[in-house]
Amino acid sequence: MPDSTTRQAGTSVPPISLRRRITDHAMTGVAVLTVILVLAPLFAIFAYLVYRGVGSLNWAFLTQTPKPVGEAGGGMANAIIGSVLILALASIIGVPVGIGAGIYLAEYGRNRFGDAIRFTADVLNGVPSIVIGIVAYALVVLTQRHFSALAGGVALAIMMIPTITRTTEEMLLLVPTPLREAAYGLGIPRWRTTLSITLRTATSGVITGIMLAFARVAGETAPLLFTAFGNQFWNLKVNQPTAALPLQIFSYAISPYDEWHRQAWAGALVLIVLIVSAVAAVRLAVRRGTFGAA
Amino acid sequence: MAAPQPTEAAKLTSVPKAATQAAPLSRGSTGETGDYIFRYAMLLCGVAVLGTLVLIVYELVLRSGPSWHAFGLKFFAARDWDPVNEQFGAMPFIYGTLVSSILALIIAVPLSIGVAVFTTEMCPKVLRGPLSFFVELLAAIPSVVYGLWAIFVLVPILSNYVEPFLSKTLGWTGLFTGPPYGISMLAAGIILAIMIVPIISSITREVLSVVPQHQREAALALGATRWEMIRIGVLRNARAGIVGGIILGLGRALGETMAVTMVIGNRPEIAKSLFAPGYTMASVLANEFSEATGDVYLSALIEIGLALFLVTIVVNGLARLLVWTVTRGQPASTHA
Numbered sequence: 270m271p272d273s274t275t276r277q278a279g280t281s282v283p284p285i286s287l288r289r290r291i292t293d294h295a296m297t298g299v300a301v302l303t304v305i306l307v308l309a310p311l312f313a314i315f316a317y318l319v320y321r322g323v324g325s326l327n328w329a330f331l332t333q334t335p336k337p338v339g340e341a342g343g344g345m346a347n348a349i350i351g352s353v354l355i356l357a358l359a360s361i362i363g364v365p366v367g368i369g370a371g372i373y374l375a376e377y378g379r380n381r382f383g384d385a386i387r388f389t390a391d392v393l394n395g396v397p398s399i400v401i402g403i404v405a406y407a408l409v410v411l412t413q414r415h416f417s418a419l420a421g422g423v424a425l426a427i428m429m430i431p432t433i434t435r436t437t438e439e440m441l442l443l444v445p446t447p448l449r450e451a452a453y454g455l456g457i458p459r460w461r462t463t464l465s466i467t468l469r470t471a472t473s474g475v476i477t478g479i480m481l482a483f484a485r486v487a488g489e490t491a492p493l494l495f496t497a498f499g500n501q502f503w504n505l506k507v508n509q510p511t512a513a514l515p516l517q518i519f520s521y522a523i524s525p526y527d528e529w530h531r532q533a534w535a536g537a538l539v540l541i542v543l544i545v546s547a548v549a550a551v552r553l554a555v556r557r558g559t560f561g562a563a
Numbered sequence: 564m565a566a567p568q569p570t571e572a573a574k575l576t577s578v579p580k581a582a583t584q585a586a587p588l589s590r591g592s593t594g595e596t597g598d599y600i601f602r603y604a605m606l607l608c609g610v611a612v613l614g615t616l617v618l619i620v621y622e623l624v625l626r627s628g629p630s631w632h633a634f635g636l637k638f639f640a641a642r643d644w645d646p647v648n649e650q651f652g653a654m655p656f657i658y659g660t661l662v663s664s665i666l667a668l669i670i671a672v673p674l675s676i677g678v679a680v681f682t683t684e685m686c687p688k689v690l691r692g693p694l695s696f697f698v699e700l701l702a703a704i705p706s707v708v709y710g711l712w713a714i715f716v717l718v719p720i721l722s723n724y725v726e727p728f729l730s731k732t733l734g735w736t737g738l739f740t741g742p743p744y745g746i747s748m749l750a751a752g753i754i755l756a757i758m759i760v761p762i763i764s765s766i767t768r769e770v771l772s773v774v775p776q777h778q779r780e781a782a783l784a785l786g787a788t789r790w791e792m793i794r795i796g797v798l799r800n801a802r803a804g805i806v807g808g809i810i811l812g813l814g815r816a817l818g819e820t821m822a823v824t825m826v827i828g829n830r831p832e833i834a835k836s837l838f839a840p841g842y843t844m845a846s847v848l849a850n851e852f853s854e855a856t857g858d859v860y861l862s863a864l865i866e867i868g869l870a871l872f873l874v875t876i877v878v879n880g881l882a883r884l885l886v887w888t889v890t891r892g893q894p895a896s897t898h899a
Binding site: 285289290292293296297299300301302303304306307308310311313314317318321365366367368369370372373374376377378382383385386389390391392393394395396397398399400401402403404406407408416427430431434458459460461463464484487488489490491494495498515518519522523530533534537540541544 | 594595597598600601602604605606607608609610611612613615616618619622623626673674675676677678680681685694697698700701703704705706707708709710711712714715716757760764786788789790791793814817818819820821825845848849852853864865868871872875876878879880883
């Protein structure tokens with residue numbers, strides 16, 4: 270008897286009204302629509318990059334310097350090399366400082382001072398890149414008296430440091446404490462333990478952080494506008510104005526010439542391919558290397 | 564995961580000392596000097612991070628001095644930007660930055676929340692990974708490539724289809740009037756929206772995933788439909804974190820330079836119509852900084868940079884605080 274009443278109570282739950290059911294389905298539809306609206310530009314951008322980029326990409330583009338306005342042909346070889354130069358400078362400055370700060374935070378930074386550094390890194394991460402450009406201009410260009418690859422490298426390094434610092438710290442904290450204790454137990458000094466045990470175990474994570482930072486700055490244009498400045502000719506000197514791929518894409522894109530527009534698309538394609546392949550190459554090397562511990 | 568670390572780390576500091584005491588013979592090789600040097604070298608790197616921020620503030624304040632002395636607070640209210648007569652006012656740029664960013668938020672917020680809700684609550688599990696990956700991929704596209712695409716694809720679409728349509732249907736509001744050139748505040752807002760969607764939606768996703776599972780179960784047990792469960796059980800609980808994500812997106816939109824510079828038209832005027840060209844704080848820096856002649860001109864630009872810096876710091880600080888209160892306030896392991 271009581272059994273049947275509960276069952277009756279169970280079945281007597283009023284059916285979900287039509288209005289509520291329609292709302293439910295409508296909201297699912299809206300959510301799907303938002304996904305389509307968000308992904309459409311992504312695919313449109315990649316499709317256009319390949320469509321316009323591949324058509325304009327040729328050997329000359331990769332091996333020659335820009336031709337004067339009106340002459341067909343020419344390429345962005347100097348800008349590609351310039352970008353590599355600036356990014357190398359940025360990495361040389363930014364990676365050691367970023368990793369060092371990350372080590373400090375993970376191994377010694379459990380205090381107020383560490384918190385201050387953590388907070389600063391987060392703040393730095395949000396500073397607009399164009400403002401970083403101004404500071405690099407004031408620091409390097411004004412003291413050197415001319416635009417230079419070094420100034421561009423400094424600007425990009427400042428942008429890389431916070432990301433590397435925070436990911437390095439996070440990755441080092443994931444390394445199990447017994448591993449450190451084992452090293453100490455063997456009488457290995459702390460600095461050696463940190464470098465050869467902790468950092469080494471976390472290598473793949475740390476490198477992922479570096480690649481994140483690298484990918485972020487590789488396409489940056491704003492901080493290079495008045496630091497590296499751009500250059501129509503070959504330059505491999507650190508203290509001279511230097512061409513960079515993003516700068517070249519920008520100035521070609523806003524130019525009125527069809528030939529330059531084509532080259533801007535080709536440049537954009539090369540830029541994306543360079544970023545993606547650099548990231549993929551390092552990931553692959555890390556996975557295949559001897560540091561598989563993490 | 565990091566929670567037990569502090570005490571462990573504190574314990575650790577005593578370990579090497581104990582080791583040296585136990586084996587005094589090997590003192591020379593236990594590397595106390597090495598430890599000392601290493602510790603201070605790492606500290607130096609940490610100080611460099613602090614120093615960078617201090618340096619940024621110092622340089623910006625120092626070099627915006629001449630402009631500050633010439634115009635004072637009036638600088639931010641004045642509307643004329645006349646390098647020839649050395650009259651500088653930042654109002655048109657502040658207006659352009661605000662309007663383009665707000666426009667971007669209006670477009671991006673519903674889209675981002677929709678995407679986040681779909682990925683965490685609605686879609687089949689197999690789609691979750693690829694969907695998040697694609698949305699994150701939007702964040703990896705360089706700003707200048709967005710600009711390039713906007714110039715050659717978005718702007719023609721706007722001027723041929725969208726703007727004529729908007730001016731016919733919504734022209735009476737006064738927001739959509741004037742010649743539909745495409746290059747406009749509207750174009751800047753749209754391209755910014757596309758760029759900030761990944762930020763807002765990834766934060767929202769993170770926040771939604773820490774809403775305890777029993778909130779969902781409770782709503783469903785009360786007979787809620789899936790949408791009602793999402794609205795009552797999930798979104799309401801995640802409000803603060805979502806607002807944090809939105810503000811973080813705003814911070815990015817305010818400082819975004821290249822894509823906006825390429826499509827906004829770069830004219831220092833304040834117009835009500837979104838079809839009119841505008842100018843933002845970041846793009847005036849991009850366009851005029853390397854050509855600025857004269858101390859006052861250059862320092863006026865740097866003062867704009869300082870203002871932009873301060874605003875983004877406040878905005879980002881606020882956002883981090885909001886996100887932090889939500890994601891740290893609750894155990895993170897309640898929802899897989």
